[in-house]
Amino acid sequence: MKVLMLNGSWREKGCTYTALTIVADALKEEGVDSEIVFVGKDAVNGNINELIKSLKEKCAQSDGFVFGAPVYYASPSGEIQVVLDRLFGAAGDELRFKPAAVVTSARRAGTTSTLDVLAKYPTINQMPLVSSCYWPMVHGSAPEDVRKDEEGVAVMKTLGKNMAWLIKSIEAGKAAGVKQPEDVDKPQTNFIR
Numbered sequence: 001m002k003v004l005m006l007n008g009s010w011r012e013k014g015c016t017y018t019a020l021t022i023v024a025d026a027l028k029e030e031g032v033d034s035e036i037v038f039v040g041k042d043a044v045n046g047n048i049n050e051l052i053k054s055l056k057e058k059c060a061q062s063d064g065f066v067f068g069a070p071v072y073y074a075s076p077s078g079e080i081q082v083v084l085d086r087l088f089g090a091a092g093d094e095l096r097f098k099p100a101a102v103v104t105s106a107r108r109a110g111t112t113s114t115l116d117v118l119a120k121y122p123t124i125n126q127m128p129l130v131s132s133c134y135w136p137m138v139h140g141s142a143p144e145d146v147r148k149d150e151e152g153v154a155v156m157k158t159l160g161k162n163m164a165w166l167i168k169s170i171e172a173g174k175a176a177g178v179k180q181p182e183d184v185d186k187p188q189t190n191f192i193r
Contacts, residue, residue, distance in 0.1 A: 001031070001033065001063045001164075001167050001171070002032070002034065002061065002062050002063055003024075003027055003032060003033070003035075003062060003063065003163060003167070004035055004037065004055075004058050004064075004066075005023065005024065005034055005035065005036045005065070005066040006036075006039050006055075006066070006080065006083065006084075007020055007037065007038045007039065007040065007068050008039055008043075008068060008069040008070075008077050008079050008080020008081075008083065008084075009038075009040050009069065009070045009080075010040050010070075010077065010079065011040070012038045012041075013143070014070070015070060015105035015138065015140055015143055015145070016068045016069060016103070016105045017038070017143070018143040019068060019103050019104075019105050019138045019146060019156050020036050020066060020103065021036070022156035022157060023066055023101075023103065023156050023157075023159055023163070024160070025157075025160070026156070026157040026158075026159070026160025026161050026164070027161075027163060027164050030161055031164070032063075032064075032164045032167060034066075035058070037058070039055075039079060039080065039083045040079045043078075043080070043082045044078075044082070048082065048083070048086060051083065052083070052087055052090050052091075053090075055083070055087055055091065056094055059087070059091045059095055060094045062098065063098060063099075063171075064099040064100065064101075064130070064163050064166070064167050065095065065098065065099070065100040065101070065122070065127075066100070066101045066103060066159075066163070067080065067084060067100065067101075067102050067103075067118050067121065067122075068102070068104065069102075069104055069114060069118060070104065070105050070106065071104055071105070071106035071107075071109070071110035071111055071114045073110070074109070074110035074113050074114070075114055075117055076104070076114045076118055080118070088121055088125060092125055093183075095125055095127060096125050096127065096183060097126055097127065097128075097180050097181065098127055099127065099128045099129075099130050099163060099170070100122035100127045100128070100129060100130065101129070101132075101136060101159055102115055102118035102121075102129075103136040103156065103159070104136070104138075105137065105138045105139070105140070105146060106137065106139055107139065107140065107141045111135065111137040111139075112135060115135055115136065115137065126181070128166060130166055131159075131162065132155045132156075132158040132159040133154070133155060134155045135155070136155055136156065136159050137152060137155070138152035138156065139152055
């Protein structure tokens with residue numbers, strides 16, 4: 001079992017990365033592997049097509065996902081939004097019905113609006129959204145600050161454990177003969193008469 005995590009920060013080893021490593025440690029304690037992919041630089045330097053191709057392959061091999069972003073101007077980084085826009089278009093089948101979680105980091109505010117944007121990606125693609133004991137956010141200006149955010153650290157650990165539990169539950173259900181839902185071909189409407 002493996003969880004793919006996307007770090008949508010400008011900083012490869014900053015606060016968002018720190019939050020994701022806490023989730024990864026909790027997953028490891030539960031016997032679930034993880035991989036953190038830094039998407040920040042490849043989202044904007046002309047490598048987006050190669051990045052999406054690589055991520056699509058990784059998605060096919062993953063059982064769950066965590067999408068992480070810092071707060072910039074009360075919303076997720078443009079980098080993670082570009083990647084998720086493209087990834088969900090290119091790899092919807094590889095993502096569908098697999099659990100996902102979202103996390104954010106901020107110095108102070110804008111976290112709930114950022115989480116709201118990030119959560120829309122998995123919920124439009126029939127992906128169970130993994131929750132924690134509070135909104136999945138950490139606070140601090142530097143990685144060492146994030147590690148001092150006791151509540152945020154506890155929330156990230158709980159998120160990792162909940163993700164591991166859900167992945168294992170889905171696998172147990174499959175082994176017991178519980179069928180996965182089928183993808184639906186929903187009608188598309190507009191509001192013009």
